[in-house]
Amino acid sequence: MTRPVIYDYWRSSASYRVRIALRLLGIDFERVPVNLLSGEQKDAPHLARNPQGLVPVLDIDGQRLTQSLAIVEYLAETHPDQNLLPTDPLGRARVRALSHAIAMDIHPICNTGTVNHVLEITGGGDPVRRAWMGKFIGDGLAAFERMLDNPATGRFCHGDRPTMADICLVPQVHNARRWQVDIGNLTRIGAIVSACERLPAFEPITAPDP
Incomplete structure (x- = not known):
């Protein structure tokens, strides 16, 4: 199985959320930093990953996901036994x-x-x-x-x-x-x-x- 890759920035709150979720689930991942201060998020390579020019972007399960809460909900739904979202x-x-x-x-x-x-x-x-x-x-x-x-x-x-x-x-x-x-x-x-x-x-x- 391909190791998940997160495109993120070290101080980004949204990126931090996804890193927490991945770690809570015990998912090993690779980080690819995107420097927000230098404007790297608006460069063509990152816009190809996310047309909004935002972080994080997560490559996982052969898919590319954006928006931190959508990513966390995907992780919750694919690992329901971990209760990132309650069952009720x-x-x-x-x-x-x-x-x-x-x-x-x-x-x-x-x-x-x-x-x-x-x-x-x-x-x-x-x-x-x-x-x-x-x-x-x-x-x-x-x-x-x-x-x-x-x-x-x-x-x-x-x-x-x-x-x-x-x-x-x-x-x-x-x-x-x-x-x-x-x-x-x-x-x-x-x-x-x-x-x-x-x-x-x-x-x-x-x-x-x-």
Whole structure:
């Protein structure tokens, strides 16, 4: 069987999600870095992989997949015994809602392309960037904390095994730390992230690709 290949960027939250999922499932994979800062994602070779010019892209099972949550759901459906998505419809709906709260509501607003365009049209600099990140990451994670006030929350976002919700949460908390967003009062998030970070699958890449 051909080894899966992920085209990603070391600091990309979406790429981090897919790496976590692959590791949770015990799937060995190869990384091919795509340098977002140099604009490599907009070069012809990467656009041939993904016309959106985004990462990650995953080559697996003879197929090429894009969009991190679609990839994670594919992995969940092809490895149902690992419970990245719960087996019951209500549980799946809750995990998807938690995941979407980050991947569809926080992440796009704080994406590098979005923020850079805001700076361009406003003439703002780093203080504006940090204020923007603080506002939307802080508000988004505060809402996520309230969503965790639910009997279905366990050691992790949903029960006592990591799901797609945890796969989305941890990279977003890493972004909060990067931008020095104060989330110390979000105690449920803090406990869940601590539990996740004790698992090798959640280990981040901490230095740029050479």
